[in-house]
Every structure is written in C-alpha cells, then in structure tokens.
Amino acid sequence: MYRKIKDFLENWEYESEATLRIFRNLTDESLDQRVNTEGRSLRDLAWHITETLGEMPGHAGIAVEAPDKSQNAPQYVRELVHAYRNAAESLKSALADQWTDDDLPVEIMMYGEKWRKGDLLSALIMHQAHHRAQMTVLMRQAGLKVPGIYGPSREEWVGCGPGEFASGNYSECIPAFFELKSHFCRKIRPSSSGRRLLRCPVFQFLLLLVRFDYP
Secondary structure (H helix, E strand, C coil), rough: CCCCCEEEEEEHHHHHCCCCCCCHHCHHCCCCCCCCCCCCCCHHHHHHHHHHHHHHHHHCCCCCCCCCCCCCCCCCCHHHHHHHHHHHHHHHHHHHHCCCCCCCCEEEEEEEEEEEEEHHHHHHHHHHHHHHHHHHHHHHHCCCCCCCCCCCCCHHHHHHHHHHHHHHHCCCCCCCHHHHHHHHHHCCCCCCCHHHHHHHHHHHHHHHHHHHHCC
C-alpha cells in the first residue's frame, strides 16, 4: 500500500514509461496476435491497460481522461501509444490535484470489497505489470523484440553478451539497466559510468540475478 502520493508518482513515472516501451515495440501487423481464439489479442491487452487508467481510479472518485469501455480499440500502434500516454499523464495530474497523503489510508468500496485508497494505487501498478507480461509472450510469438523492463530482456542480453557485464561496459548495449538505475539508484547521475553504478546495492543485486539467469 502506498502511504505517500509522491512515492506513487515516482514509481508511476517509471512504470508508465515501461508500458510505453512495450507498446512502441508493437507493429500494426502484430496487434491481432493471440494465444488462441478465446484469448485476448495484443490490441485487446494494450487497450485494456489503457482503459483501466480511467476505470479503476474512477471508482474511487478520481476523474482521469482515458478511454472507456464503450470505445473500440484503435487499429494502429501509434493510436494506442497516444491514448495510453495521454491517460497516464492525466492520472498523474488528477491524483496530485485530487488526493493528499491523508486520503491514502481511507477505505472505499472497490469491486465489492473494502480497499484503502493506497491499495488502489498499488493495484494499478500490479494490474499493468500483469498484463504487460502477457503481452511479452504474444510479442515473442509474433516475432517481435521484447524490451527490458525490470532488467534486460533475453534479446538485449544476447545482443550485449556477458563480457560487457564483467567489465562494466553495458551502458550502451542494454539501456534497461540505466532505466533501472534511475528508478532504484536515484542518487547516481544518468551520466555515471558503469563502475560507479555498481555502488548501488539494488543494482548489484540485479546484476547478480541477470548473470545467473542468462549463462
């Protein structure tokens, strides 16, 4: 549960950009990709993520400019990107204007259950991450490159190679690591070298995971 609006907005900046990276790696031809005839397509998942930015906060009284369920999903990737980006920015502005930290412990009814408002903000993050992960499966089925979100994707790892990680020279071949640095290691400047980046304990742990995940 979030206890400060500022904490959510900082996380939302990273999470919304991560979602846009996924959307921008789609192609118009891939949007109908689905696991089977009953599953959601890439278009459906992207639109569901976007709609939820208005639907879920709307239940809690936050007015967000986002598509609703009466609107059909766009036909083109550029339209999905535009709709999501606008909704994500509207959510940031609406939350900053309409809620304070004192609102976050307050309980409200959501989907037949009692939620604290801070729980709703956590749910927004997790809901988006859940459906982004589904999209990455369909993207690989469609032959698309998956961008790194919480670390490098397999495609990025293969393109960089473990040698660059061992020497610390991974700033150019895997941009996802510097996205993570900005999120978890805020005291280190974006221009910092790879070796200086290693001073961040969270980043050291991420590097360790990657080295073991992709031998």
